[in-house]
Amino acid sequence: MSYFRAENLSLHFGGLKAVDSVSFAVEKGEILSIIGPNGAGKSSIFNLISRIYPPTSGKIYFEDQDITGQPSYEIAGLGIARTFQNIELFENATMLSNLLVGRHRHSTTQLWQELLFLPSVRANEKAHRRRVEQVIEFLDLEVYRDKLISGLPYGVRKVIELARALCSEPKLILLDEPSSGLNVEETDDMSFWIRDMKTELGITVLMVEHDMTLVNRVSDRVIALNYGRVLAMGSPAEVQRHPDVIAAYLGA
Amino acid sequence: MRFLFKTDYEDDIRLFPHSGYFVSYGVLLALLVIAPFVLSSYIVSQLVFVCIYATVGVGLMILTGFTGQASLGHAAFLAIGAYTAAYLQQFDVPFPVYFLAAGLLTGLVGALVGFPALRLQGIYLVIATISFAFIVEEVLARWESVTHGNEGMRVKTMSLFGTMVPRDGPVFYFLCLSVLILTIVGTLNLLRSPTGRAFVAIRDSETAARSMGINVSLYKVKSFAISAGITGLAGVLFAHKLSFISPEMFTLQLSIEFIIVILIGGTFSLHGAVLGAIFLVMIDPFLTYLKDDMPGVIAGLAATFGAGKATADGIQSSVAAFASANGLKGAIYGVIIVLFVLFEPLGLYGRWLKIKLFFQLFPLYKRATFKRQKIYVKSERNR
Numbered sequence: 001m002s003y004f005r006a007e008n009l010s011l012h013f014g015g016l017k018a019v020d021s022v023s024f025a026v027e028k029g030e031i032l033s034i035i036g037p038n039g040a041g042k043s044s045i046f047n048l049i050s051r052i053y054p055p056t057s058g059k060i061y062f063e064d065q066d067i068t069g070q071p072s073y074e075i076a077g078l079g080i081a082r083t084f085q086n087i088e089l090f091e092n093a094t095m096l097s098n099l100l101v102g103r104h105r106h107s108t109t110q111l112w113q114e115l116l117f118l119p120s121v122r123a124n125e126k127a128h129r130r131r132v133e134q135v136i137e138f139l140d141l142e143v144y145r146d147k148l149i150s151g152l153p154y155g156v157r158k159v160i161e162l163a164r165a166l167c168s169e170p171k172l173i174l175l176d177e178p179s180s181g182l183n184v185e186e187t188d189d190m191s192f193w194i195r196d197m198k199t200e201l202g203i204t205v206l207m208v209e210h211d212m213t214l215v216n217r218v219s220d221r222v223i224a225l226n227y228g229r230v231l232a233m234g235s236p237a238e239v240q241r242h243p244d245v246i247a248a249y250l251g252a
Numbered sequence: 253m254r255f256l257f258k259t260d261y262e263d264d265i266r267l268f269p270h271s272g273y274f275v276s277y278g279v280l281l282a283l284l285v286i287a288p289f290v291l292s293s294y295i296v297s298q299l300v301f302v303c304i305y306a307t308v309g310v311g312l313m314i315l316t317g318f319t320g321q322a323s324l325g326h327a328a329f330l331a332i333g334a335y336t337a338a339y340l341q342q343f344d345v346p347f348p349v350y351f352l353a354a355g356l357l358t359g360l361v362g363a364l365v366g367f368p369a370l371r372l373q374g375i376y377l378v379i380a381t382i383s384f385a386f387i388v389e390e391v392l393a394r395w396e397s398v399t400h401g402n403e404g405m406r407v408k409t410m411s412l413f414g415t416m417v418p419r420d421g422p423v424f425y426f427l428c429l430s431v432l433i434l435t436i437v438g439t440l441n442l443l444r445s446p447t448g449r450a451f452v453a454i455r456d457s458e459t460a461a462r463s464m465g466i467n468v469s470l471y472k473v474k475s476f477a478i479s480a481g482i483t484g485l486a487g488v489l490f491a492h493k494l495s496f497i498s499p500e501m502f503t504l505q506l507s508i509e510f511i512i513v514i515l516i517g518g519t520f521s522l523h524g525a526v527l528g529a530i531f532l533v534m535i536d537p538f539l540t541y542l543k544d545d546m547p548g549v550i551a552g553l554a555a556t557f558g559a560g561k562a563t564a565d566g567i568q569s570s571v572a573a574f575a576s577a578n579g580l581k582g583a584i585y586g587v588i589i590v591l592f593v594l595f596e597p598l599g600l601y602g603r604w605l606k607i608k609l610f611f612q613l614f615p616l617y618k619r620a621t622f623k624r625q626k627i628y629v630k631s632e633r634n635r
Binding site for chain 1: 448457520
């Protein structure tokens, strides 16, 4: 049994088949990249996994449990965190409070305890803060701790979104185009962090990415999609040599 | 300018970040404590209204300012609190019991309103809450066996642990003040714990909140319940202060007044609720001044500048007619809201922060510091 599995996953918008019976599996501890031209259905697969859309048909399994019918907040509770292609941070808050929201699935305190701010709440807050600081250190974000998100540059926000996902201590992380909008150095950093996430934190990574340098550098396996269907699956080199993939990209 | 050197995570958790806060809030508290003994009973009575309005403001701030759910139905919650108190009082229920009962009942009603509101956003939510307020108003007018309908209900003088608490005495003032302070402290506690962060997360991006494991529906209902509950508590004090309640007191205009409280004060901070309440309570004396003194003053001015007696009298009567025109209050509210939304969207507290920053950074303050910037990268809103 695989760690994470999608079976015949489909998402139809009327006649448009955004995702057309896609099946794939992610093994524990691997980095799997999904590539494909624009509109191939990559982000839609992510939105299906995190239940922003309900799938038209198909099943999703995580740790041998059927999670297809779970509401979206439960998905995060199971340990599947995600980032967004177009950054969805809480703009009017500091980076620190953004990251603390990432800790939400680990909060155990009750409303009445919070109203009185009992010692247990205080202790919990400090524990959350300690975990958040570890992530801040991991991603070199110390200087931005008390800065408002609305005043930060795009590249930094991208990293902060990754940090927020990491704060929830996920088992599986979904990265939607982690390098989009980043410059060359930032993309380099990103590739190191993705590797470190796998080796140091033991997180399984599923990512959608356009930058083939990044894909080649970090991925264990690659899936190529086009028109909502799987074209090829395998090591980065294999997939790039696959005639269907070349045809999809170059139109040959 | 003060620089804070943080050495402990506690530094980011505590309510007063540095000793300066103790001094300023200590002085404020001391002034508020001696207020009823030095100020006239009229001003103390106005202060009581400030406390009540500010309490409602804090409640509404939780819902609108922090969770991002607009409500024009808070007059109804206030009414439910007030009527619960008046009703239970008939059976000699002691004050602490019916005070809490009113809060709980209103909170429950708030949660019930929250459920249908889950599917609504923006203007539709506003319409839904207005409808709710109308329903409550109508129920209060028709359910005569409980509410005495349009005759209204008399609210007896509060008796607290066997002693009478007259509505214009200092004890009642202290009671309202402590309710306000406790509400503010409770809300601040909430805001620095997971629930408060979840509220703010929902306000800023529901999609992101959901993908971080926040049960958006549950927290919206919680926000409605807490907000309504606080308003219900304020309703009990409101009923006691007025000593008589009837359905036509809890109209749409009252709900709009609450919106003014948070809008004028500034929707991003609890300071705003208090500042807004002060502002709102000051409108009434201003209107009285407008009615009583303005016509005479203007006519006097006109006379000084050479207008004849007849003209001056004409001016006096027309100004008086204007000042006592029906609906002037509503018009003034409208103008105030429009002006604030246009020129000071951050409200009075935002203005205060700007003034503070100006002096902290003097002479380096830039006018663009608070300029709002728009960023168009929110294509994945999925709304």
